[in-house]
Amino acid sequence: MEATALTNHIFSTFSSHSSSSQASSTHHYHSLLPTTTTISLKNHKRIFSSKVSVSSPRSHFNRRNFITCSSVNGIEETVKDVPIEKQFPAYPTVMDINKIREILPHRFPFLLVDRVIEYNAGVSAVAIKNVTINDNFFPGHFPERPIMPGVLMIEAMAQVGGVVMLQPEVGGSQQNFFFAGIDKVRFRKPVIAGDTLVMRMTLIKLQKRFGIAKMEGKAYVGGEVVCEGEFLMATGSSE
Numbered sequence: 001m002e003a004t005a006l007t008n009h010i011f012s013t014f015s016s017h018s019s020s021s022q023a024s025s026t027h028h029y030h031s032l033l034p035t036t037t038t039i040s041l042k043n044h045k046r047i048f049s050s051k052v053s054v055s056s057p058r059s060h061f062n063r064r065n066f067i068t069c070s071s072v073n074g075i076e077e078t079v080k081d082v083p084i085e086k087q088f089p090a091y092p093t094v095m096d097i098n099k100i101r102e103i104l105p106h107r108f109p110f111l112l113v114d115r116v117i118e119y120n121a122g123v124s125a126v127a128i129k130n131v132t133i134n135d136n137f138f139p140g141h142f143p144e145r146p147i148m149p150g151v152l153m154i155e156a157m158a159q160v161g162g163v164v165m166l167q168p169e170v171g172g173s174q175q176n177f178f179f180a181g182i183d184k185v186r187f188r189k190p191v192i193a194g195d196t197l198v199m200r201m202t203l204i205k206l207q208k209r210f211g212i213a214k215m216e217g218k219a220y221v222g223g224e225v226v227c228e229g230e231f232l233m234a235t236g237s238s239e
Contacts, residue, residue, distance in 0.1 A: 091128055092117050092118075093116075094116045094117055094118060095119065095127075097114060100114075100116065100163065103162070103163055103166050103167070104162050104163065105176055111159070113127045113128075113129060113159045113199075114127070115127060116160075116163060117198075119164075121167065122164070122167065122203065123203055124164065124200065124201060125161075125163045126198065127159075127163065127198075127199050128198050129156050129196070129197040129199065130196055131191055131195045131196070132193055133146060133194075138193060146192060147190045147191065147192055148191040148192070148195075148197070150187045150227065153191060153219055153226070156199060157229075158217075158231060158233065160199045160200075160201040160217070161177075161201040161203075161213075161217065161231055161233055162177050162233075163201075164203055165203075165235055170203070170208070176236060177236075178234050179232070179233060179234075180233055181231075182229055182230065183229065184229050185227070185229035188226050188227065188228070191219075191221055197220075197221060198221070199218070200217065200218050202215060203215055204230075211235040212232065212234050213234075213235075214230065214232055214233075215231040215233060216231075217231055
């Protein structure tokens, strides 16, 4: 029933676009339909297929637009498969590891930020940590089941917070920053070797006179929250 309803909806959509083409400008096709669309719907033993071609007066609209997707309930839409290695673009680089080393005082084996992928001056930062089996904490945590320690996830998130705090926009002329407190910390899922930990830290409140900041942090793997909490941090000299 779902496939039949979806088929009728698609066919009625295509027919409505076709019937209205004479009364409206051709730019509606450009925004609503690809140049060539092939749709196949599979529901149990019945297969419905339709191929709709839309011509355009502009040559650059005459190329084929390919889509690859699959869905549950036996409904599939496939035009052209894209190799998996080409489906996922790399994270952008706003700050590379060299720039991060200029900001953070941490060094091996405790620098837990590999790349900053988004930075809003004085507001927030998003960074990644590539978790690999070569990380030095895995041999002991745990030998038979390598899991990133929760305290190190918190430390990595705090370092992302340091990228925000140790910038001129926050008055970060000091060389170091420290934990003053952590609250409402929750670990949702384990982080294992091979994961990419994506961490967002957002500045909520800043007492610039005292060098105290409250930040909210969330860490993700594959778009799902694995760790979150509130951070109270302080800046100051190491002396």
